[in-house]
Amino acid sequence: MSLDTEAVQQQPATAAQPEGAPQEWEPRIVGFACNWCTYAGADLAGLSRLQYPPSIRLIRVPCSGRVNPQFVIRAFQRGADGVLVAGCHPGDCHYSTGNYFTRRRFLLMQNMLQYMGMDPRRFQARWISGSEGPKFQQVITQMTEDIKALGPNRKMRDVE
Amino acid sequence: MKYAYYPGCSLHSTGIEYNMSTLAVAKKLNVELEEIPDWNCCGASAGHTTNHLLGLALPARNLAIAEKQGLDVMAPCASCYNRMKTAEVAVKSSPEIRAKVAEITEMDYAGNSGVKSALEVFLKEVGLEKIKASLVRNLGGMKVAAYYGCLLVRPNGIGMDDPEDPMTMDDMITALGGEAVQWPFKTECCGASLPTARSKVGLKMVNDILQMADISGVDAIVTACPLCFVNLDMRQNDLNKKAGGNFNIPIFYFTELLAIALGEKPGKVGVKKHFVSTAQVLDKYNLK
Amino acid sequence: MRKVGVFVCHCGSNIAGTVDVEKVAQEAAKFPNVVFATDYKYMCSEPGQQVIKDAIKEHNLDRVVVASCSPRMHEPTFRRCIQTGGLNPYLLEMANIREHCSWVHPDKAKGTVKAIDLVRKAAAKVVKNEPLQKSSINITKRALVIGGGIAGIQVALDIADAGFPVTIVEKEPTIGGRMAQIDKTFPTLDCSACILTPKMVDAAQHPNIEIISYAEVDKVEGYVGNFDITIRKKARSVDMNKCTGCGTCWEKCPTKVDSEFDMQLGKRKAIYTPFPQAVPNKPVIDREHCLKFKTGKCGICEKVCPTGAVDFTMEDELITQQYGAIVVATGFDQFDHSVYGEYGYGKYPDVITGLHFERLVNASGPTMGKIKRPSDHKVPETVVFIKCVGSRDEAKGKTYCSRTCCMYTAKHATLMAEKVKGSKSYIFYMDVRTPGKGYEEFYKRTQGEYGAQYIRGRVSKVYPKGDKLVVRGEDSLLGRPVEIEADMVVLASAMVARSDAGDLARTLGISYDKDNFFTEAHPKLRPVETHTAGVFLAGACQGPKDIPDSVAQAGAAAAKAIGLLAKSQMETEATVSQVDESRCSGCLLCKSICPYKAIDVKIIAERVGGKTVERQVASVNKSLCQGCGACTVACRAGSLNLLGFTNEQILAEVEAVCL
């Protein structure tokens, strides 16, 4: 978010570029990653030097079951162009059952956001295990492309 | 109770007894049968081995006609039954197949009308209880081996009975007052067309079945498939001549025994048309 | 106002190569609450850590952000570092600018922008970090072992030898389990009883081991270190204190019952011990079959008992005891092959399973070790073995490989050759899997020396023909159908979970897989632990296992239990859930979501409008909480918060990355 456009320009390119240069625009995707699978998967992508767009900002949580749907709305409010919630595959949860609750919550949340008029491509949930570095890369790449096609998010956004 | 009747080619030719006895049983049990108008080949043998889609389209056309009649189909022949069941399942489970089949046959078969074997219609739908109540005579303890062959009960979950140890006909034999001999070759392969095409192989298969029946001490074998019937009935003479066998086991369609027990005269249901004479055994058990 | 220090690591060129680390430090210095920011070549190195410690002193830092590699790598390192620097270790946050940035974003400008964002996120979070403390709980120095088979016995002996009291709870009248039924063990062919019974005796005589046989775990309460366990001692009808195990009663008992131990191939009495070397070697009365219980008449055993130990009025007894650790070693059942029509649906008496074969070949078995087939007691000359019965079969059985069958079938074929000279064994197999020391050699011997004929293929049908069983199958190597006229068919039935495994899992609060085997905490790294702290697994209850593996796992489980019991106190997670009691309405929706049963109800008293009222709130047991945070989302009011990952911290991160 920026409340003062001058300040934004001093910090190079942290915020969305002005409309003049759409090809330069890098979406901002907030990702919630469980520590045991997806965060590790992202680490593995790094160890394997798998390149993907610098659009994603991962927030580490112990379990995808820790992710409150309100975090997702807040991210959109503050200017996220996309939000990703990612955790262990069903059956792999470090805490046995956390991701099953995640699955229910965010299936519902996805439908709700869509009902409210958000494009479903802006909110995604994925299972990415600690061994799926390439999948992490592919998911981020795909999501970034999808959101680039959609353009900057204006919906629910509470900042300039 | 009313069904669209699909006799198929066998019941109009080599399996004429099956047709006669089926119609007789239906009449006795008040099952109305309306032959499917303008029916065509079920797609067995040559059809489905030539082209998969043809193998589905042929039976689907018959089913589509029955669907227009608003009736389920009764197909006594095991091959016909198997082909129609295959088409029914395929069309129900895949909209694409349904569309393709509709394109070929120019009739949309939605899968609303299904197919039942004569065994299912008489022994399950009408039911053994009703049959028992309608019996005019019983088999008097005749030792009968139920022979199902391969097509009625397979594949697992789609066929009409347990594929390893079916009991439908056995239960009927018991209900008719016979002794259902438990033998291991209920679903053994009869050789199908092999006795004709590669007689050495095929005849051995028939031989094994007859031999097992013999060891098991049966008076007769009962079947529900025209091809099984032909192999078991017609090949006994062959085996006796060529392989030095000594078989004399009468083979019945289950409908023949059922019709007789329900009071039909044996002659009316075609038992005199068999290759292996049925006279002695019917005599022995007072079923003339 | 916090005083945050930011330390940006070059990681040699790993980070500095594609991220402008100096620029990151410069920008970080401008973040709110950041009073110091610097960069260094290797932050994790000794001098790097010294940079942090010095800065804490010099700038009075109260929070630290290290921007370097993944926290999964070096979080413990830097926590220790700031702790020695004088800060609580939880006042650290890391920004992962290596795995998540420099290594994946080659564009230096863009990478630098992202690195700045990640540092801003960490700085925003760390401002809201609070000092956290691990807490500790007392440990009751006693272990419970559920199941007295070889795994349970081994666990008990190991823990007892380490000096801790152990209780074995065994469902059957005797310990010994499956191994006691087995004749010989592969690959050495030593007698199973000869190596098992001494261990049974050791367990019985060990001063630290208490064996409670004919008993089951009824209820489990409490948590790691402090389990309150209720054990149901089933009514034995024999007073263990008075009985001397003389055997008069079972000699005189008039009622013969099919012996479970002998797989229904032999008989036992209604008052019985399962086998002669039983431990404890004192009988129980099988009330289902005992005439006294069925008809009220008889009572012979009572009359003949020289010590007056028989007590028909005995009732189930519940005893409660506190334990620090639980090891589950409940073993396995054998797959019921009656689902297989091709093998005759269990109707042919001479189609038997591996365990039947063990009893037939066992010298103390119903046939005195002479192999006779069940139907007519003829000695079989030709035996067909069929492997993978119930295992590796998605359609009718289990998907998994049962692991032991290849070896025990080879053993059976060997025993056939040894015991019935001139006999012929055919073995139908899908694959031969012999991954164990000496296993492949054993298999080769079975094939070579002992002449067992291995046929690769499945059996399509077994049917009786005269007094023979015809086994029809396919030799898929020759591509030909095969028919063998056999005298007996032995099915290598799969090992499956105990039929009541699900019930026990629910009692213990542990999880189980689709096949009802108990689930280990991690398939590779925590193979003997469960998700429930303090509950460990040994033997085939966790998955099919042979004796060596069961014993090895038993040792491992014992070591874990000893590790727990050796401490008088145990440290627990610092990042646990916390209840704000003033907000909590006590709806307890959180309770059912917690996988660790860490949330319970608590009654608190409050002053409201001048009077004291009681109300219920949720309460988190810090010893059990593993910090997953599922409860925090279930709590609509936000009364639950996860320390270290609080709502405030995560929201701060969200806001920071969106700036």
Next chain:
Amino acid sequence: MITEKMRDVAKDLLTKGEVNMVIGWEKGTFWYNSTPVFITKAEDVERLVFDEFCTNNLAKYLLDYKTAEGKVAIFVKGCDARAVNRLMQDQQVQRDKVYLLGIPCGGMKEAAPGTQPQATEGLPLVEKCQNCTSPNPVVFDVLLGDQVSVRDTQNRFAAVEKLEALGTDEKYAYWGEMFDKCIRCYACRNVCPACSCRECAFDGNGLNWLGKQNNLQENQMFNITRAMHVAGRCIECGECERVCPMDLPLMAINRKVIKDLNELFGAYEAGMDVENRPPLGQFKLEDPEKFM
């Protein structure tokens, strides 16, 4: 007549001291309002009425008397009874501390403000009663009156389906216009029997879930979160929508959640009993798998 029975039973309960309070309805300012009333003295029972304007769901008042001595009696229509179950499942009400006087409900009516008194037969049903699935109390101690039959509820999800059919931007525009109107008076929350929190996440204490600004974005946060918090717990009493001074179509949000939950995780009706737990508090291994 129900009103007579109400008064008799209330009088009886209060006189015998079985309860300390009876919660019911009395006539309000206008002939077309009936409003909650709290009777503590037997002589006041004549204030009680039951007519076609007893629209208010009374169950939530039980929270006010959670720690009170003795029992409280409360009149419950179908929706009120489900609300009581809801509160019991949330462990906010103890069954043995309430006396439930069930009233089968034929649906509530509304008259245009300012009109003269008229026969109620001709009046329209209020919105919230039009797709009522449970007009009969599902839990009660005594039932006053005969059970009534369930009205046709096939239009229950009609509004939802209509909105679902809109395009993404149309949906956003529609809800934007709605939430723009929201004045955040929290009437919807405060009246809701599924909003049983001691203190709402959106109230006070610097938790920072919701900014105090009244603007579209904060209103979206509030309204979406409210729906998610009552997900699987909404008993469809329609009170939120009824009390909204800005006439926001809140049931079109609640019913969307109900519809989705039923489709995704199997049929579930909140508040029909205390035993069946809400769908978001549980899971099945075979739940729909979309996150691949």
Next chain:
Amino acid sequence: MKAIAKTQISELLNQVAREYNVLVPVAGADKYAPYTPGIELKLNSRTLLPPKDVFFPQTEKMYKFSTDGMEGSLDSLLTTPKPQLLFGIRPCDVKSIHCLDHVFLSKGFVDEFYAAKRDNTFLISIGCNGPAESTCFCQSMGINPQDTDEVDVHLFDLGSQYGVVPKSAKGEAFVAKYAALFAETTEEVPAVAEFTLNLELDGVSEKLAQMFEHPLWEEVSRKCIGCGACTYLCPTCHCFDVSARVAGTQGFRFRCWDSCMFSDYTRMAGGHNPRPSKKERVRNRFLHKLQYFPERYGDSLCTGCGRCLSKCPVNMDITNIIKQVREVDLV
């Protein structure tokens, strides 16, 4: 008196819109909103939402701030708005503005954010010839529903036309400026129709002063659900909270409406709440309206507009409460 045909109102508004930001009562949204030609006006009654947000918006940014290292800056966001014209307010709402003026402009303190908008607003009111809604009771609160003096121009409802009366010097100028649209009329202002809701306010304020501890509050508050509908719809409720939004190194401070009916309204930082239950909160609201404000400013803080009565989910009826207060026997 001068008059304008009702059909000419849109012409008048079109013309004044060149000079002012014109705010009109809008049907549908049921509030005051910027005028655009063709917009559907609600001229037969009061709006659901009162006009108070014209001067006192529900959310109002006040200051912005930022830091740069150890340097900080603070800037006011007060701006002088373009002259605006508030058209069609009713005498009850005129009275409410009068009350807000007391709060924001009197007793030695001037709220510059309020004042900036108030000073720049030209008021045109429309009289009611009787109760516009079944919930109206302004007459009982001492308001003449037909006429008011505290505006610039007042319009009498004469059926097909409005009688136009300037009430201030600015008003005189306005009437003169748009004289072309006004014709002379001799039509009489009709008699005020009878109100269905009536009450006696005499002595209530004084009586309430002795009723702080009276059990009545316990009784009347029982059915309140503690929502803020009454306060947010009330034309005179003016409580606000000041809060801030911070993002990194910058942020702004804003004020927004608050409601004394909310449980956390008086909660202090340490968690203590001097008004812990709805009894205290309901009591405060009515005492504020009927005792405290009259004591301080000599005016009732209730104008009898009836909005709270029409929208209260549980029919909390201020007229009924006043009646109950009057019936209380103080011994």
